[in-house]
Amino acid sequence: MEELGRRTFLTGCIKGLCACVAGSAVLRHSDSFAGTDTAIPLSVSPDKDQKSGKTLSRFTREAMEYVAKDNGLVQCTLCPKMCIVAPDMRGICGVRENIGGTYYTLVHSRVCAAHVDPIEKKPLFHFKPGSSAFSLATPGCNFTCTFCQNWQISQAKPEDIRSQYVSPADVVSAAKGERCQSIAYTYTEPTIFYEMMYETAKIGNEAGIDSVSISNGYIAQPALEKLLDHLKAIKIDLKAFTDSFYRTYCAGELKPVLDAIKTIRAREKWLEIVVLIIPTLNDNPKEIDEMARWIAGEIGPDVPIHFSRFHPQYKLKNLPVTPMSTLNRCVEICKEHGLRYIYVGNAPGHPNENTYCPSCSKPVISRYGYFIRSTDLKDGNCGACGHKIAGVF
Ligand code: SF4
Known part of the structure; x- marks a missing residue:
């Protein structure tokens, strides 16, 4: 799950969103999502x-x-x-x-967090790099991950979270106002605000704004198929590569997530995968090896994989930060399986924040954290050797 800064969801009502949501009544709350029921006009009658x-x-x-x-x-x-x-x-x-x-x-138009983020923060590294994504969430999740970064909003009842009425059309207007190329459904699990995401993505497409989902991939196939008609890119959090991890730490299962990944790839939507490496729980080299083999064999070596560094939080404060040596070993295992775009996240300054050309190995996008320092891409090709870089550029 993408982390939402604490300040963002406590006080983060961005200017463009406030301006388009409901006029003067909401502007009284321009620095907050406190949004009491009496302060915000009803766009939909009870x-x-x-x-x-x-x-x-x-x-x-x-x-x-x-x-x-x-x-x-x-x-x-x-x-x-x-x-x-x-x-x-x-x-x-x-x-x-x-x-x-x-x-x-119960969460249609019930926005509890909204922010303009670099698309790299999702992270999507090969989808319109350097662009901004209008990012939003409603409360709730269909998983109960013990290491959740946004548990305050993902594990709460909707009525216990400060939220604001923001319709799909409002979201699209705000994204346009903020000059975002995409709308990202993120921070909590967008599957549980499916109707809101579906309608917003549809309206966004008509307005020329892409939609990207930042998801755990735990969605039924028919619902996913319908949604994919309107999405351009998806980032899936692959929590681990064992069913026991999913059952113990997330209250989910591995197979439906793998099925979703295969469907997204088959529908030729842009896909990136993130794995949060948690010491002792999902960092076994044999498990990483099986995961890398599955990715290479089932969805191909051009799908980027991001290994993200764990920091103790929520119910897993007893575990240490992921050692850099563990992340580097994950990178090496993926290289052995021929994966072409391998990243290390939550480790600013790591050389695997950069995108390297699979042909000549020169950096085509250099990054520090979420920010791009330089690019050497020409129409989606490596500037040095002309090799096509996988992605949407
Ligand atoms: S099936 Fe999934 S989305 Fe539907 S109510 Fe149950 S947990 Fe929520």
């Missing part, structure tokens, strides 16, 4: 559910991916957990509720 007669909030929309069952039950078909949900109950992610036999998302 509505009544037809069957239960309950008042629905302006953040509530009927879910796109579910089936109604007998006795008022519904089954959510958005992610592999496939929750069966009784009336007045929510699915495991806590952001979808069965109201009178109809399933609703």
Whole structure:
């Protein structure tokens, strides 16, 4: 998961977003997402559910991916957990509720974090390098990772998090106002705000702004296929290469994530993979070797892989920072499998922050952290030898 700076989600309502959201009432809150219900005008009137007669909030929309069952039950078909949900109950992610036999998302337009970031921060290193991405999140997640960087917003109930009503059209306008080339659905897990992402990406495409998803890849195949019609690039957090890690530390499974990666690649969307290397939990060289072999064999050597350095946080404060020697060993293992674009993240100044030409080995993009220092790319080709560099440039 991409880390959101603490200041960003506590006070980070950017100027362009405020200006386009709802005019003067929101401008009173121009430095904050405190957004009390009374201060923000309703863009959507409260509505009544037809069957239960309950008042629905302006953040509530009927879910796109579910089936109604007998006795008022519904089954959510958005992610592999496939929750069966009784009336007045929510699915495991806590952001979808069965109201009178109809399933609703509770986080449509419920933006709890928004920021303009360099696309490199996602990280996407081969997708329009040097451009800005209008980045947003709503509360919630379908995983419970014990090492989550943004647990304050990903593991909370929507009603417990300060949020602001921002419609898909508002997001697109704000992205345009901030001269962003893309909109990034990030910080929490965008699958759980699927309807918001889907609608925003569709409107963004019509306005000439790309959409990129920064995801754990834990999404059902039909929902993914539909979404891919509107996305240009996806970064997947591959948490580990063992099912036991997924079950123990994330409350998920490995196979659906690998299936999602294969589907994204088959649909020819730009894909990058990030692996957070956590000492003793997923850093076994044999596991990295299996992962690198799978990537090379199943999705090809041109998909960039980023090994990210772990820092103790959330429920894993007992573990040390990832040693540089471990990250360097991961790089070497991937090289042995012929992977062409291998990066080390959360380690500013590391030589593997740069993109090297797979043919002549000269640096084609030099970086420090998220920032580009120099490029030697000509129409997507290496400036030194002319070799085509994989990506969207
Ligand atoms: S998206 Fe949420 S409600 Fe739907 S199946 Fe996944 S965890 Fe359950």
